Amino acid sequence: MATRTVSLTVNGKPVSAEVEDRTLLIHFLREHLNITGPHVGCDTSHCGACTVDLDGRSVKSCTLFAVQADGGEVLTIEGMAAPDGTLHALQEGFSAMHGLQCGFCTPGMITRAYRLLKENPNPTDEEIRFGISGNLCRCTGYQNIVKAIRYAADKLNSPTLQEAAE
Amino acid sequence: MTDTTLPREEREATLKGVGCARRRTEDARFIQGKGNYVDDVKLPGMLFGDFVRSPYAHARVKSIDASAAKALPGVKAVLTAADLKPLGLHYMPTLAGDVQAVLADEKVLYQNQEVAFVVAEDRYVAADAVELITVEYEELPVLVDPFKAMDERAPLLRDDIKDKMDGSHGKRRHHNHIFTWEVGDKAGTDDVFAKAAVTIKELISYQRVHPSPLETCSCVASMDKIRGELTVWGTFQAPHVIRTVASILSGIPEHKVRIIAPDIGGGFGNKVGAYPGYICAVVASIVLGVPVKWVEDRMENLSTTSFARDYHMTCELAATNEGKLLGLRAHVLADHGAFDACADPTKYPAGFFSICTGSYDIPVAHLTVDGVYTNKAPGGVAYRCSFRVTEAAYMIERAMDILAQKLGMDPADLRMKNFIQPEQFPYRSALGWEYDSGNYPAALTKAMEAVGYRALREEQARNREAFARGETRELMGIGVAFFTEIVGAGPTKNCDILGIGMFDSAEIRVHPTGAVIARMGTKSQGQGHETTYAQIIATELGIDADLITVEEGDTSTAPYGLGTYGSRSTPVAGAATAVAARKIRAKAQMIAAHLLEVADNDLEWDVDRFRVKGLPEKFKTMKEIAWAAYNVPPPNMEPGLEATSYYDPPNMTYPFGAYICVMDIDVDTGSSKVRRFYALDDCGTRINPMIIEGQVHGGLTEGFGIAMGQEIAYDPLGNVMGASFLDFFLPTAVETPVWETDWTVTPSPHHPIGAKGVGESPNVGSVPCFSNAVNDAFAPFGIGHIQMPHDAWRVWKAAEKAGLHG
Numbered sequence: 027m028a029t030r031t032v033s034l035t036v037n038g039k040p041v042s043a044e045v046e047d048r049t050l051l052i053h054f055l056r057e058h059l060n061i062t063g064p065h066v067g068c069d070t071s072h073c074g075a076c077t078v079d080l081d082g083r084s085v086k087s088c089t090l091f092a093v094q095a096d097g098g099e100v101l102t103i104e105g106m107a108a109p110d111g112t113l114h115a116l117q118e119g120f121s122a123m124h125g126l127q128c129g130f131c132t133p134g135m136i137t138r139a140y141r142l143l144k145e146n147p148n149p150t151d152e153e154i155r156f157g158i159s160g161n162l163c164r165c166t167g168y169q170n171i172v173k174a175i176r177y178a179a180d181k182l183n184s185p186t187l188q189e190a191a192e
Numbered sequence: 193m194t195d196t197t198l199p200r201e202e203r204e205a206t207l208k209g210v211g212c213a214r215r216r217t218e219d220a221r222f223i224q225g226k227g228n229y230v231d232d233v234k235l236p237g238m239l240f241g242d243f244v245r246s247p248y249a250h251a252r253v254k255s256i257d258a259s260a261a262k263a264l265p266g267v268k269a270v271l272t273a274a275d276l277k278p279l280g281l282h283y284m285p286t287l288a289g290d291v292q293a294v295l296a297d298e299k300v301l302y303q304n305q306e307v308a309f310v311v312a313e314d315r316y317v318a319a320d321a322v323e324l325i326t327v328e329y330e331e332l333p334v335l336v337d338p339f340k341a342m343d344e345r346a347p348l349l350r351d352d353i354k355d356k357m358d359g360s361h362g363k364r365r366h367h368n369h370i371f372t373w374e375v376g377d378k379a380g381t382d383d384v385f386a387k388a389a390v391t392i393k394e395l396i397s398y399q400r401v402h403p404s405p406l407e408t409c410s411c412v413a414s415m416d417k418i419r420g421e422l423t424v425w426g427t428f429q430a431p432h433v434i435r436t437v438a439s440i441l442s443g444i445p446e447h448k449v450r451i452i453a454p455d456i457g458g459g460f461g462n463k464v465g466a467y468p469g470y471i472c473a474v475v476a477s478i479v480l481g482v483p484v485k486w487v488e489d490r491m492e493n494l495s496t497t498s499f500a501r502d503y504h505m506t507c508e509l510a511a512t513n514e515g516k517l518l519g520l521r522a523h524v525l526a527d528h529g530a531f532d533a534c535a536d537p538t539k540y541p542a543g544f545f546s547i548c549t550g551s552y553d554i555p556v557a558h559l560t561v562d563g564v565y566t567n568k569a570p571g572g573v574a575y576r577c578s579f580r581v582t583e584a585a586y587m588i589e590r591a592m593d594i595l596a597q598k599l600g601m602d603p604a605d606l607r608m609k610n611f612i613q614p615e616q617f618p619y620r621s622a623l624g625w626e627y628d629s630g631n632y633p634a635a636l637t638k639a640m641e642a643v644g645y646r647a648l649r650e651e652q653a654r655n656r657e658a659f660a661r662g663e664t665r666e667l668m669g670i671g672v673a674f675f676t677e678i679v680g681a682g683p684t685k686n687c688d689i690l691g692i693g694m695f696d697s698a699e700i701r702v703h704p705t706g707a708v709i710a711r712m713g714t715k716s717q718g719q720g721h722e723t724t725y726a727q728i729i730a731t732e733l734g735i736d737a738d739l740i741t742v743e744e745g746d747t748s749t750a751p752y753g754l755g756t757y758g759s760r761s762t763p764v765a766g767a768a769t770a771v772a773a774r775k776i777r778a779k780a781q782m783i784a785a786h787l788l789e790v791a792d793n794d795l796e797w798d799v800d801r802f803r804v805k806g807l808p809e810k811f812k813t814m815k816e817i818a819w820a821a822y823n824v825p826p827p828n829m830e831p832g833l834e835a836t837s838y839y840d841p842p843n844m845t846y847p848f849g850a851y852i853c854v855m856d857i858d859v860d861t862g863s864s865k866v867r868r869f870y871a872l873d874d875c876g877t878r879i880n881p882m883i884i885e886g887q888v889h890g891g892l893t894e895g896f897g898i899a900m901g902q903e904i905a906y907d908p909l910g911n912v913m914g915a916s917f918l919d920f921f922l923p924t925a926v927e928t929p930v931w932e933t934d935w936t937v938t939p940s941p942h943h944p945i946g947a948k949g950v951g952e953s954p955n956v957g958s959v960p961c962f963s964n965a966v967n968d969a970f971a972p973f974g975i976g977h978i979q980m981p982h983d984a985w986r987v988w989k990a991a992e993k994a995g996l997h998g
Binding site: 027046048049053056057060061062063064065066067068069070072073075102103104106107113117120121122124126127128129130131132133136154155156158159160161162163164165166167168169170171172 | 215216218219220221222223224225226227229231232234314315316404405406407408455456457458460487489490491717718719720882883885886887889890891892893894916917918922924925926928930931
């Protein structure tokens with residue numbers, strides 16, 4: 027089977043590895059790099075458990091070859107907290123609002139919500155629901171996930187917190 | 193050190209015990225991508241297994257040629273039934289007393305059935321090898337329709353048991369018959385129906401669906417041949433039972449088998465049973481001497497491991513002209529697929545379906561259930577319900593609406609008229625259950641007031657007039673459902689799994705500093721056990737919940753328990769937790785008495801301490817007592833502070849609830865919009881209101897999916913048509929309604945802290961509520977009962993049948 031070297035940045039760190047052409051990005055992350063936050067839930071790009079951020083877009087890493095991410099910047103749930111361990115507002119919000127139960131969809135859901143809030147920093151509840159509609163959750167019924175994203179949006183939009191961050 | 197000057201309420205609050213909406217301790221790892229699910233387990237030298245599956249629903253396997261696969265670099269082994277036969281492992285026992293083929297033995301009986309198991313260096317090579325295996329089949333006539341299963345000329349499905357007419361639940365009267373289960377008073381019921389002023393009869397079907405947790409089933413089997421020890425990490429809702437079964441099947445002594453259920457990505461009943469993948473991974477690891485991982489893909493999950501429902505229920509009710517119920521008569525045709533892999537307590541082949549008299553005082557009832565084989569995937573699991581309770585609730589709640597319509601009564605009024613009254617508890621139902629507690633009229637009244645029920649009916653009357661005048665093309669439907677569950681299986685006198693009584697367990701150790709570790713026989717799949725069990729212990733022992741670690745899922749450390757399903761964790765293991773904690777408190781009282789130099793009964797418990805009666809300034813806190821237990825225990829007392837409880841519940845618990853749904857249906861497109869959904873649940877004592885609300889939201893969303901679109905359908909050739917998330921409806925955030933939740937509290941009188949369990953109630957109660965709303969919208973048009981699922985196409989067809997398309 028043909029192989030190729032891919033080099034990319036994952037959560038701020040450069041990585042380089044020899045992979046088969048057909049290796050999916052999700053398997054490259056999980057099995058080559060031991061980044062096991064993103065999960066495989068459906069194989070057909072419906073569930074979004076494998077969602078990661080690639081070059082500023084949400085992608086379903088089960089439907090992308092690792093070689094397609096060559097030269098790119100990937101962000102996963104593992105890269106969401108600050109280097110000092112401070113949780114991202116979304117991580118805090120998911121816990122505070124009980125936006126998770128089994129936790130299997132959570133990494134993809136938070137990673138998707140991260141990009142959603144970059145695209146639309148102050149979404150309505152309806153926009154949040156549409157924005158996460160590519161990510162399935164079987165446990166929560168979404169209502170508390172919407173609250174968690176709202177919590178994070180409010181926190182990220184708060185001027186005092188923004189100043190503190192700068 | 194607790195500030196001794198703090199008032200009682202403040203000390204209670206610091207514990208974060210029962211009643212506290214405490215944030216979950218589990219969350220920290222999940223929100224940082226540090227959960228540890230089965231597919232995250234990686235062992236040195238680990239291989240991957242994958243299945244060759246049947247494209248046919250019914251066929252003879254004429255030959256299997258694996259030579260090309262075996263020649264592929266990286267392929268380590270290919271297993272077929274011929275390899276398993278000498279080990280006696282080509283069939284495995286099911287929980288229902290049947291056997292199931294691990295790998296197809298001469299015949300395949302449903303599409304995607306396991307035919308061969310490939311083991312290779314990685315999952316890609318395994319998938320390549322699967323493609324290289326050639327299987328020659330001879331097609332056989334396919335049986336899909338359960339109503340034709342017992343026809344005289346119906347094809348014989350189970351060659352392996354064709355001569356075995358003594359089934360696990362009595363005589364089989366046809367080669368495709370599994371069991372007949374009969375409960376109740378036939379003569380008495382027939383008599384009532386013969387004389388009743390009003391009767392209804394309806395075939396109410398509950399379609400085949402699937403629990404589809406987001407994580408599929410998977411395992412890693414690792415045989416250490418030097419130590420003779422087998423370790424299996426797996427998605428197991430009941431790890432201890434899996435260990436016992438693994439030991440019996442493999443012949444490896446039970447103490448040499450270790451089952452570890454790590455974090456589980458949702459279960460909903462899908463992960464109770466044992467599947468061929470587990471057996472094949474274990475056999476492969478034993479044969480090859482290295483760890484073997486097997487992970488189901490989604491199509492395999494939806495089409496092979498454990499469907500739910502597929503019950504076809506003919507329900508009759510008899511009543512007076514005034515709407516007083518006189519009797520219930522029901523027959524169920526249960527489609528179990530190719531093998532009876534139903535997950536029920538041994539003595540209950542149709543689970544607790546006999547709870548089908550519901551919340552009503554029905555004097556007499558009679559029920560028969562016939563289970564049959566078809567060319568479909570095996571199963572019949574309790575998908576977020578306690579053993580066929582959701583089917584029972586669906587049947588009685590639809591039947592009540594049908595009766596109300598015939599009588600010209602409001603469905604809420606009919607329910608109110610027939611409720612078991614608060615003073616009738618404990619209530620013995622016509623089909624033999626003893627309901628522990630309830631206040632149904634109060635719950636329904638509260639629900640009706642909360643939504644403004646009478647005003648909604650007035651609005652609906654105006655909507656119907658406007659519709660008749662052609663001013664709107666939308667119909668308003670109001671769904672009312674009142675359900676009573678039976679959960680917390682169960683008393684060992686009548687509940688067992690493979691002969692093991694359905695008790696559960698807790699082991700609690702208080703360390704010298706007053707911190708605690710507790711281990712349980714159950715296994716959370718997202719329910720938040722690490723948080724809620726700690727709250728029970730916090731309240732019982734006066735120790736801050738943040739100082740309590742809860743562990744489950746490792747059979748080497750946790751006490752034996754029957755696992756988490758059927759809403760049994762709180763009713764059974766939660767009870768064990770309270771009982772074990774009380775044993776510790778009893779010992780703590782003796783230690784405190786010794787330290788304070790008073791008699792045991794001179795002391796009284798006060799939140800987090802024992803104090804001398806009448807002398808509140810003389811006390812010992814639990815923290816002080818814990819230290820003393822390891823330092824200066826009383827003479828003749830063993831040091832240490834720990835206890836274990838194996839709790840055999842005296843009865844089931846009976847949570848209940850009142851749900852109301854308002855729906856607007858566009859008769860031209862068939863699309864429906866849930867305008868409002870109100871769910872009142874009474875689960876007895878509420879341990880963590882935040883988690884309860886989360887459980888209710890999730891269950892309602894599952895119920896919404898089931899009622900409004902889910903179906904695992906088969907075409908006449910037995911091709912499964914709902915085997916991916918493209919075809920099988922899972923609601924996204926966009927379709928999912930906004931939920932309103934509410935509660936009443938009627939504690940269980942027999943549970944140590946009065947809790948009843950809640951996780952499954954919303955699935956049980958919401959499905960009839962949605963369906964009643966759809967049926968209610970079409971009630972004026974006389975088209976009879978509309979079957980689920982109520983997707984846009986079927987709703988449009990109902991409108992067409994009602995002549996609403998001009």
